[in-house]
Amino acid sequence: MIKIIDTTLTTLDKYLLQKSDLYEFCKLLALIGVEYIELSKKMYDSMGKLPEGLSCKFLLHIDNVFDLPLYEKEGFYRFIYRHADGDVNIISEYQVNDIREIVQLKAHTNTSQVRIVGLDDMLCKDYVSEMNEIRKIFKRSEINFCPENTYKCATALAVQWILSGGKSITTSFCGSGNKASTEEVIMALRLAIRHKPNRDLSVLRELAALFEQVTGTAINSKKSIIGKDIFKIEAGIHADAVLKNPATYEAYDPSIVGGMTTLVLGKHSGRNAVRRKLLEHSIPIQDNFTIEKILKYVQGYSIQNSRSLTDEEFVRIARGVIMNERKKAHY
Amino acid sequence: MKEKRHIIDTTLRDGEQGPGIALGVEQKIMIAKLLDELGVYEIEAGIPCLGKAEIESLERIIDTATTSKISVWSRMNKEDVKYSIACKPDIIHIGVPVSYVQIYNKFRKNKAWVQKMILECVEVALKHRTEVTVGFEDASRADVGFLVTLAMTLKKEGVNTIRLADTVGVLMVQKTREIVESIVSNVDIDIEIHAHNDLGMAVANSIEGAKAGAKYVDCTLFGLGERAGNCNMYDFIYATDSLYDYGIQKEEIRKIENAVKDMFYCVN
Numbered sequence: 001m002i003k004i005i006d007t008t009l010t011t012l013d014k015y016l017l018q019k020s021d022l023y024e025f026c027k028l029l030a031l032i033g034v035e036y037i038e039l040s041k042k043m044y045d046s047m048g049k050l051p052e053g054l055s056c057k058f059l060l061h062i063d064n065v066f067d068l069p070l071y072e073k074e075g076f077y078r079f080i081y082r083h084a085d086g087d088v089n090i091i092s093e094y095q096v097n098d099i100r101e102i103v104q105l106k107a108h109t110n111t112s113q114v115r116i117v118g119l120d121d122m123l124c125k126d127y128v129s130e131m132n133e134i135r136k137i138f139k140r141s142e143i144n145f146c147p148e149n150t151y152k153c154a155t156a157l158a159v160q161w162i163l164s165g166g167k168s169i170t171t172s173f174c175g176s177g178n179k180a181s182t183e184e185v186i187m188a189l190r191l192a193i194r195h196k197p198n199r200d201l202s203v204l205r206e207l208a209a210l211f212e213q214v215t216g217t218a219i220n221s222k223k224s225i226i227g228k229d230i231f232k233i234e235a236g237i238h239a240d241a242v243l244k245n246p247a248t249y250e251a252y253d254p255s256i257v258g259g260m261t262t263l264v265l266g267k268h269s270g271r272n273a274v275r276r277k278l279l280e281h282s283i284p285i286q287d288n289f290t291i292e293k294i295l296k297y298v299q300g301y302s303i304q305n306s307r308s309l310t311d312e313e314f315v316r317i318a319r320g321v322i323m324n325e326r327k328k329a330h331y
Numbered sequence: 332m333k334e335k336r337h338i339i340d341t342t343l344r345d346g347e348q349g350p351g352i353a354l355g356v357e358q359k360i361m362i363a364k365l366l367d368e369l370g371v372y373e374i375e376a377g378i379p380c381l382g383k384a385e386i387e388s389l390e391r392i393i394d395t396a397t398t399s400k401i402s403v404w405s406r407m408n409k410e411d412v413k414y415s416i417a418c419k420p421d422i423i424h425i426g427v428p429v430s431y432v433q434i435y436n437k438f439r440k441n442k443a444w445v446q447k448m449i450l451e452c453v454e455v456a457l458k459h460r461t462e463v464t465v466g467f468e469d470a471s472r473a474d475v476g477f478l479v480t481l482a483m484t485l486k487k488e489g490v491n492t493i494r495l496a497d498t499v500g501v502l503m504v505q506k507t508r509e510i511v512e513s514i515v516s517n518v519d520i521d522i523e524i525h526a527h528n529d530l531g532m533a534v535a536n537s538i539e540g541a542k543a544g545a546k547y548v549d550c551t552l553f554g555l556g557e558r559a560g561n562c563n564m565y566d567f568i569y570a571t572d573s574l575y576d577y578g579i580q581k582e583e584i585r586k587i588e589n590a591v592k593d594m595f596y597c598v599n
Contacts, residue, residue: 123535151570156504156535184531192503224531224559234350241437248437251499251529267353302353307596
């Protein structure tokens with residue numbers, strides 16, 4: 001069984017999250033298939049008690065071993081603590097900044113559960129051998145791998161760890177805290193090995209909105225899986241093909257993640273795209289000459305403003321051109 | 332000494348193809364000038380068949396480039412290739428669909444038709460003594476055996492570089508290595524890796540492609556491109572600075588991004 005620990009709620013300590021937001025966040029994570037949620041002490045203290053009725057288990061990240069007795073009876077599945085060799089309730093965490101430090105892990109082989117954090121540079125090296133080396137060192141331990149994202153390779157490393165036989169990884173929503181993105185890893189595993197293929201991921205939109213709200217930040221509109229613009233299409237060369245058969249240019253059905261393919265018009269649009277947009281707005285399809293004229297205006301407006309057109313702008317242009325052509329016809 | 336690898340910038344072609352981006356002639360020329368000064372090996376500057384404005388910007392970019400090779404993108408269509416020839420670029424790139432979903436569903440043809448069409452297009456371009464590169468579109472979902480066979484055939488016809496395009500962004504690093512190694516171990520041909528970021532793995536797949544033997548890596552400023560974008564040039568060079576020599580200072584990439592960011596509505 002693949003174990004994904006989502007650690008987002010250890011990376012947001014600098015924000016003020018309400019109890020209701022935290023409960024909602026956990027609920028949405030559970031809905032996308034996360035079965036293990038890691039909390040910081042601050043987040044747990046804000047919650048007061050763990051949410052009930054969710055299908056996931058909770059872990060607590062502690063910075064001081066003396067905190068352990070305070071939380072031992074709160075219902076946590078495991079605790080995570082740096083260099084806590086030995087205790088069965090604790091996942092012992094080790095930061096490994098680059099692959100040359102892997103050898104130092106040999107000092108901790110008596111640990112039953114271990115988390116390796118870091119190794120940002122692993123993909124630039126012989127990661128197959130290095131992953132095998134980690135498995136060899138901890139051959140009697142359960143290993144959780146938490147790659148960091150300094151070189152934008154964390155998702156690939158987390159997925160590769162699983163594809164090469166690993167069972168457990170740590171990720172965070174939107175890559176918060178420089179980790180692999182939970183949503184990218186879930187989708188990659190779904191496509192690569194049909195991991196939880198029937199899981200409804202459409203709540204990712206809600207999760208993204210909640211994340212933006214509690215952090216006061218905007219998720220990049222091009223962010224994979226959850227960016228608001230990733231399913232927009234404009235290029236004439238591809239738009240027609242996507243609209244006829246989405247599988248030609250889309251890796252997965254956007255509705256799986258709560259999105260939908262949206263045609264926008266701009267510099268690269270073609271006549272077919274104009275026709276489709278007229279139809280979308282219940283404007284009667286025009287003759288080729290008028291379509292061509294609308295297209296020219298659309299392209300010019302787009303270049304002038306260095307962006308695609310909004311639907312309102314398109315409708316205004318289309319109606320203007322059509323009216324003008326009618327007037328000409330009357331003279 | 333670090334191994335040499337080459338950056339091909341496709342901001343002005345695949346990057347601009349993304350929705351929300353609409354560059355004017357002068358803007359394209361300015362970006363090309365900055366990329367040329369940066370020292371990228373090749374600038375994929377646009378698509379001639381798009382019309383007069385595109386051709387004007389391409390011709391001016393081709394006239395003024397001093398360091399970078401300028402390439403233009405063409406569909407697998409002889410008319411499109413003729414538009415490309417007319418611009419007199421250093422390189423004509425022709426995209427060929429190679430996955431079954433593209434060949435059988437989009438074009439409703441078969442592999443023999445694909446092979447015939449691409450050879451005809453390559454012949455037209457090579458007659459004009461222009462360097463030709465061929466892009467295997469949707470290579471990540473294609474039959475690797477077909478890719479190897481097609482690469483062999485194209486090499487015989489005089490094509491020296493094949494682009495492996497992860498058109499829908501579904502490559503995993505293991506698969507990237509498998510595809511690149513399958514081709515380089517069977518055909519004496521250069522490989523160019525072209526990754527999309529739909530699963531957040533464009534940089535990782537580009538790194539793995541380069542490690543497996545790809546000589547050229549396609550990138551864009553800001554990681555611009557369709558859907559979740561392409562391989563981000565700064566991120567790629569930052570990650571692999573200790574492995575390869577691109578003849579590019581990564582700090583200069585940030586300067587260019589700062590200079591042109593107002594042209595891209597979607598990055599502001």
